[in-house]
Amino acid sequence: MTNLRPMAAIAIVTARALLGRRRTILMLLLAGAPILLGLLIRLSGRGARPANLEPTLEGLLVSTILPLIALVFGTAALGSELDDGTAVHILTKPIPRWVIVVPKLAVAGGLTAAMLIVSTVLAGVLLGGTASHEIAITIAFAVAIAIGSFVYVAIFLALGVATSRGLVIGLGYALLWEGLLAGALPGTQLLSVREYVRGIISTLAPPGTLTSVVGAQGFVAALVAVVVITALASYRLAVYEVRASE
Amino acid sequence: MMVAVSEQPIPQPTVQPTAQPIVLDRVSRWYGNVVAVNDISFGVGAGITGLLGPNGAGKSTLLHMLAGLLRPSAGQVLIDGRTAWRDPTIYRRIGLVPEREAVHAFLTGRQFVELAAHLQRLAQPAVAAAAALDTVDLAPAANRPVGTYSKGMRQRIKIAAALVHDPSILLLDEPFNGMDPRQRLHMMDLLRTMAGEGRTILFSSHILEEVERLADGILVIHAGRLAASGDYREIRRLMTDRPHTFRVRSSDDRRLAGAFMAEPAVFGTELSDDRLTIRVSEFSGFTRSVARVARDAGVRLLEVAPTDDSLESVFAYLVSRR
DSSP states (O other): OTTHHHHHHHHHHHHHHHHTSHHHHHHHHHHHHHHHHHHHHHHTTOOOOHHHHHHHIIIIIIIIIHHHHHHHHHHHHTHHHHHHSTTHHHHTSSSOHHHHHHHHHHHHHHHHHHHHHHHHHHHHHHHHOSOHHHHHHHHHHHHHHHHHHHHHHHHHHHHHHHOTTHHHHHHHIIIIIIIIIBTTBTTGGGGOHHHHHHHHHHHHSOTTSOOOSSTTHHHHHHHHHHHHHHHHHHHHHHTOOOOOOO | OOOEEOOTTSOOOOOOOSSOSEEEEEEEEEETTEEEEEEEEEEEOSEEEEEEOOTTSSHHHHHHHHTTSSOOSEEEEEETTEESTTOGGGGGTEEEEOSSOOOOTTSBHHHHHHHHHHHTTOSOHHHHHHHHHHHTTOGGGTTSBGGGOOHHHHHHHHHHHHHTTOOSEEEEESTTTTOOHHHHHHHHHHHHHHHHTTOEEEEEOSOHHHHHHHOSEEEEEETTEEEEEEOHHHHHHHOTTSOEEEEEEESOHHHHHHHHHTSTTEEEEEEETTEEEEEESOHHHHHHHHHHHHHHHTOOEEEEEESSOSHHHHHHHHHHTO
């Protein structure tokens, strides 16, 4: 209980830092891209096209927009403060390091999830229509993407603590590992957030929507990943050293 | 306070963790092949201690190790007997004012200090923050975003945040940067008051005049080593390889100059612009003999003042001899 007040204070500052900047507008534009696509299709007079729903949501949201928004918010939540020196005012307080990491993860992950849930639902309705089958697919995607938001943000937040090049390394990870390598080699799916998200979708969505190697284990894998990575980030923050200024 | 002028190759004695809240015990810190701090030991007790050194001497590295933000490569840093590295509980006792100006620019001054109060888990964060803002004379600007503050105001808001939990140890890295003269005087008075209440205050500064006016003792760091520590006037006395210079005014300077030339400790005298300057080898010997010499010469002394026991003189000597 004694940690709740510091956590709330850190959460508020983190939310204001993330929301008060131009990056949020850019992220809203990015999250709005699937909605814009759905609107364009609707405006072209072609109506809902359920066949396009799954590949569009997966290709655009799961594979591209989700890791990108999580990358930006995840690295900004703590890495930016460590880089610009403002984190010193938080680090030099008598609080365990996880008390710093957890609210930052909650805020950055929550912000990413909130943007992408809205984007997924609106894009899903515009692309697939409101038939119960398509709505079920859309909701499955929204839930899975929300969970995936926290896993990705945890990874990028930890990267931001571990290195001042978190954004670049994170981008490389998202493009190379999640985008290309994971899935191309047997067994690598077990270490892919994208595959966890696909597993959750395949579990929640109507049968036949997606096939996944991890299936329902995606829930457990995502939870374990968040806990382990948060613990690693907290440890890394506990041994964080300011860079020499002289 | 300990007084010492250390020689570089001699290992420094281990400081026992006694009543001194800050203790460094044979502490070194290196970055790859670069040694930033080299085998330093000292203890700092209650009062104000100035940390001096040229740019790159290792002052910030030292302060960061004291604040638990850098791991010593060797040795240990103790705060109230606890290892500073990886122990966040030390921040209940420490208030740190970092040199970097970075603060959350979107927060108002009040919110910034209240954030510190919340993170310290104070019972009444708003009350504590208001008191800290009053202390640094920033209450009128407390509701403005920190991003609109001048450099001096940012410095003061950092000090308010560092003071909000009433720490017993205050570490300040170049605290007077950006402050105008009135703010400096106010801050010096504040630090003196806090030191008078028994707090331990260690501050770094590159402005010797500030240190001279404020500090009870100094720590001189040069090239990563502790060049000297203690009262700088005492350090000056120990610089026996450097003549002391006195300015003397008397009823007959010329006669007095001649009389002093017969004294074995006097290196030389110089008479110019109605001012007699005397260079001697030993400070205390001269001060003991000056009245006798004047009396024997039948000269009345009007003024005797050392001219080179300023902190600037001591600092220049310590830095130049290495």
